[in-house]
Amino acid sequence: MEQLLMQHPEWQGKIVLVQIANPARGKGKDVKEVQAETNAAVKRINKTFGKPGYDPVVLIDAPLKFYEKVAYYVVAECCLVTAVRDGMNLIPYEYIISRQGNDRLNKLLGQEPSAPKKSMLVISEFIGCSPSLSGAIRVNPWNIESVADAMDSALEMAEPEKQLRHEKHYRYVSTHDVGYWARSFLQDLERTCRDHSKRRCWGIGFGLSFRVVALDPNFKKLSLERIVSAYKRSTTRAILLDYDGTLMPQASIDKSPSSKSIDIINSLCRDKNNMVFLVSARSRNTVAEWFSECEKLGLAAEHGYFLRLTRDAEWETCVPVADITWKQIAEPVMQLYTETTDGSTIEDKETSLVWCYEDADPDFGSCQAKELLDHLESVLANEPVTVKSGQSIVEVKPQGVSKGLVAKHLLSIMQENETSPDFVLCIGDDRSDEDMFEVIVTSMAGPSLAQNAEVFACTVGRKP
Ligand SMILES: O=P(O)(O)OC[C@H]1O[C@H](O[C@H]2O[C@H](CO)[C@@H](O)[C@H](O)[C@H]2O)[C@H](O)[C@@H](O)[C@@H]1O
Numbered sequence: 001m002e003q004l005l006m007q008h009p010e011w012q013g014k015i016v017l018v019q020i021a022n023p024a025r026g027k028g029k030d031v032k033e034v035q036a037e038t039n040a041a042v043k044r045i046n047k048t049f050g051k052p053g054y055d056p057v058v059l060i061d062a063p064l065k066f067y068e069k070v071a072y073y074v075v076a077e078c079c080l081v082t083a084v085r086d087g088m089n090l091i092p093y094e095y096i097i098s099r100q101g102n103d104r105l106n107k108l109l110g111q112e113p114s115a116p117k118k119s120m121l122v123i124s125e126f127i128g129c130s131p132s133l134s135g136a137i138r139v140n141p142w143n144i145e146s147v148a149d150a151m152d153s154a155l156e157m158a159e160p161e162k163q164l165r166h167e168k169h170y171r172y173v174s175t176h177d178v179g180y181w182a183r184s185f186l187q188d189l190e191r192t193c194r195d196h197s198k199r200r201c202w203g204i205g206f207g208l209s210f211r212v213v214a215l216d217p218n219f220k221k222l223s224l225e226r227i228v229s230a231y232k233r234s235t236t237r238a239i240l241l242d243y244d245g246t247l248m249p250q251a252s253i254d255k256s257p258s259s260k261s262i263d264i265i266n267s268l269c270r271d272k273n274n275m276v277f278l279v280s281a282r283s284r285n286t287v288a289e290w291f292s293e294c295e296k297l298g299l300a301a302e303h304g305y306f307l308r309l310t311r312d313a314e315w316e317t318c319v320p321v322a323d324i325t326w327k328q329i330a331e332p333v334m335q336l337y338t339e340t341t342d343g344s345t346i347e348d349k350e351t352s353l354v355w356c357y358e359d360a361d362p363d364f365g366s367c368q369a370k371e372l373l374d375h376l377e378s379v380l381a382n383e384p385v386t387v388k389s390g391q392s393i394v395e396v397k398p399q400g401v402s403k404g405l406v407a408k409h410l411l412s413i414m415q416e417n418e419t420s421p422d423f424v425l426c427i428g429d430d431r432s433d434e435d436m437f438e439v440i441v442t443s444m445a446g447p448s449l450a451q452n453a454e455v456f457a458c459t460v461g462r463k464p
Contacts, residue, residue: 001057002045003148012049012056015155017080018072021061035061073098074105078120078154081127082141088128092121092136096169118162119169120154122147132172135165222458227425230454234423236273238410240436241265242403243280243287245429246460250391256290269296275414275421279304279406281395281432283349284315303397303432304406305351309413318405322351322398326383330396333375341368352397369394390430403428404435411439411448422450429460 001017021038024031042059049056073079079095099119106113121136123129130138137150157165199214202221231237241247247261257265268276277298280287284301291297292311299308305322308315327348334346334355343360346353355372357365372394376387384399407426414420424440426433437457443449 001151002041002048003144004151005045005049005056007145007148008152011152011155013051013054016054016056016058018058018060018076020064020069020072021059023063070094070098074101074109077118078122078151080147080151081121081123082139082147083124083127084141086124086127090129092123092127092129092133092169093173095119095121096166096173099166100170100174116159116163117166117170118159119166120157120162121165121169122150122154132176133169134172135168222456227456230423230456231425234273234421234454236414236419236421236450237271237275237423237425238414238421238440239268239274239276240279240407240410240424240426240440241277242428242430242433242436243278243282245391246427246433247278250429250461262291262293265291265294265297269294275410275419277406277410279403279428279433279436281352281390281397281403284308298410300403300406302349302351303401304403304409305398305401307406307409318409319398319400322401323384324351324398326380326385326396327353329379329383330376330385333379334372334394337368337372337375341365344368351401352395354396355394356392358392365392388431390432402435403432404439407436407439407443411443415448420448420450420453422453424449424453424455425458426456427458427460433459 004015005012019038019042024035038059038061042057045057046055073095076095076099079092081089081091083089096119100117101109101111103113105111106115119135121133122139123133123136124141125138126141130136137154139147139150141147196214198217200217200219201212201214203210203212205211243257244250244255247257248255265276265278268274275298276296277300278287278291279300281303282301284299284306287299287301288308288311291299295311298310300306304318306315307318330353331346331348334353337355338344338346341357341360341364344355344357344365345359346355355369357369360368369389369392373387373389376394376396380387380396385396386399387394387396389395411421424443426436426440428434428436440455441457444453444455449455
């Protein structure tokens with residue numbers, strides 16, 4: 001209010017802010033400090049901008065009955081909710097309903113029933129109901145100047161627009177009533193529980209991180225004995241390994257493979273019955289450098305767009321050369337999110353662009369990632385790309401390129417060479433690896449696998 005009266009002196013003497021301070025739920029030094037600061041601010045503003053008979057701020061620092069609050073809402077031209085952190089704040093909804101009124105209220109206020117209604121809301125972008133109220137003016141409450149400007153716009157706005165905004169607000173609130181939310185929660189619950197009786201429960205973790213997860217009946221906990229005995233029985237094997245999160249723990253600082261991983265891969269590759277492939281979304285230069293000691297290892301980079309059968313073979317591309325002109329659209333959008341998300345970076349690969357937020361604040365990073373995903377999907381809707389989120393990343397890659405292509409390609413090479421595998425092991429950790437799993441599992445019924453082939457599609461860590 002102080003800022004508004006300074007920025008827009010024309011409102012001095014004309015407006016009043018009624019600050020309803022809900023009684024504090026706790027006690028202590030912090031609460032006392034906030035109360036003292038509030039009282040001091042009110043005193044200062046009223047001293048500076050008030051005059052006899054006019055106090056610009058009225059602080060109500062006592063419990064109010066609900067009907068008393070409604071009385072304030074009914075007459076308020078604008079409702080201001082500027083919490084810096086909150087849950088599902090319902091005050092804006094109560095304000096809208098109060099402003100819509102009813103016949104009794106119309107009579108009391110001497111209004112015609114057909115008189116148009118208005119409600120103006122200035123709300124913090126951090127409150128739960130903020131995205132649902134499309135007619136509200138959203139603000140960052142930390143930015144006091146912009147809150148003051150938003151209050152000014154709310155007061156200045158033309159009457160027809162105020163009415164239009166109220167119509168929007170009221171339509172939303174009256175259609176999303178308690179019955180609507182109850183039905184929608186029940187539907188979600190039913191959908192989630194539909195197959196619950198068919199699911200199998202597993203206890204995982206220890207101590208405080210112990211939890212029970214319900215998984216598909218086809219899910220099997222990997223048994224080392226089973227896999228080793230299947231491996232020993234088999235004669236031709238296809239082994240597909242993802243890199244980040246699978247061969248390399250996600251939290252590692254040094255992302256290059258350990259000498260132990262290189263040794264294990266080389267010992268798998270030495271067996272002439274094995275076809276071993278590293279299938280990663282990383283760039284071809286990175287994986288080529290990291291696995292330069294693995295002569296017989298097949299490499300698939302950038303989700304399989306680039307493929308190399310052995311270290312000394314040429315790189316092939318799985319699909320026709322990718323058009324990357326879309327990068328000119330995607331890059332500036334990612335740049336915007338990088339500037340506003342401390343710790344985030346952009347990775348520019350040959351065929352794809354990645355926004356990484358591993359080093360940003362995890363909560364803020366994941367909020368920004370959700371927003372960026374939507375933003376990119378809308379600006380790239382007509383481009384031949386797909387936008388996906390992964391472990392602390394949002395990635396744009398050419399349409400049709402997936403790790404599933406690598407699995408298909410490998411199985412078809414083996415089939416052409418009449419060496420269809422009777423053992424397939426595929427290990428991954430995120431959604432992009434599910435494409436490989438799908439291909440190998442659906443191939444079980446087809447000619448690309450030997451009859452009675454043993455297939456292991458394994459997720460490391462949490463099932464996506
Ligand atoms: O297919 P993968 O081998 O699992 O690769 C997935 C992504 O790996 C890399 O990102 C990961 O490491 C980054 C740091 O180097 C980190 O910022 C990010 O959060 C991790 O997901 C790679 O940079 C991405 O291009 C790959 O898509």
